[in-house]
Amino acid sequence: QKEVEQDPGPLSVPEGAIVSLNCTYSNSAFQYFMWYRQYSRKGPELLMYTYSSGNKEDGRFTAQVDKSSKYISLFIRDSQPSDSATYLCAMRRGSARQLTFGSGTQLTVLP
């Protein structure tokens, strides 16, 4: 079993929809949680970086962490065609610097 599980999709939504992306993890040592966006043939772009349980908002993006359930989410409001990409969750232990990634969810926002 992988340490981080992420539904690969693909996920297709109409423009303006609210998108929900999720990851579950098994290792309770993970303390830092990130979401990256990766366009085709590009490197991952850091969207959100969170530490504690709860919500963090940045523009149209909201990251949610529930450590008791070992579950993290990324919500995208008012989705745009330019949001079409692969979204990767990542996490790391407190003392380590290496990131453990989910397999990524491919999102398409249709105009």
Add this chain to the structure above:
Amino acid sequence: KAGVTQTPRYLIKTRGQQVTLSCSPISGHRSVSWYQQTPGQGLQFLFEYFSETQRNKGNFPGRFSGRQFSNSRSEMNVSTLELGDSALYLCASSPDGNEQFFGPGTRLTVL
């Protein structure tokens, strides 16, 4: 600030050869991490350097090695290339190993 740069962007090698990839981090960042991305295994951590010292190493064979220079630039080397080494190699830059910012990657094809 300029982002992370990686050279070359594309590389074609044959089995048995060796290859060296280069990464220039964001100015002021002292931590450089390397990751391998393949369709089957996703993003996997190779190693991390901070102030010229390797701090963490992933579960890859000894054919994969790296180093960091005093100006924080980093190189990774893969010797005796195998077909399975074909991948996108990503470099991530960080001030201290926490938030990590990725470059565009080097796409290596081994024939």
